[in-house]
Amino acid sequence: MxxxxxxxxxxxxLTTVILLPTTALANEHAPLPSAVGLASVAQTVAWLIAVIGLAYVCAWAARRFGMRPPLRRPGLIKVLGSTALTPKEKVMIVEIGNTWLVLGVAAGSIHTLHTMPASNDAAATVN
Structure with a gap:
């Protein structure tokens, strides 16, 4: 700092106060360009329409070609619960058929920590 x-x-x-009027006098005779003209407004509106159109085209392409998240379907595997241990590691309880798996999930690997038969009262047992 x-x-x-x-x-x-x-x-x-003091330098700014002294030099400011001299720079204003030096540019007094030069015509100032018009900041807002019909051509610049038309160009701005045209670019705005182009950008909005591009956003709509990208959204249409994403819907058309299936770039959306897959739908959740009831399947063979159900995640009953998970707890984060660190930002990159967590423990999950997964139900596959009539078996619960306690999994340790890390950045590049998944390890089975424990296997047990599924319980009828899943909510009470997991929580």
Whole structure:
């Protein structure tokens, strides 16, 4: 971090106050360009329409070519619960058929920690 002394700040402020009118006088005779004209407004509106159109085309392509998440279907595997141990590791209880698996899930691997028969009262047993 740079610290500015009071003397340096006053010198800079005084220099700005002195030089500001001279730069304004130097540009007094030059015509200022028009900031807003019909052509610039039309160009801005055209670009806006193009960007919105591109967003609609991308959304249509995503729907048309199946770039959406798969639907959840009841299947063979049910996740009964999971607990994160670290940001990259967690323990999960998975039901496959009539068997519960306690799995240790890490960044690049899955290990079976325990296997047990499924219970009828799943909610009470898991929680």
């Amino acid at each position: 740079h610290s500015i002394t009071v003397r340096t700040a006053l010198c800079r402020a």
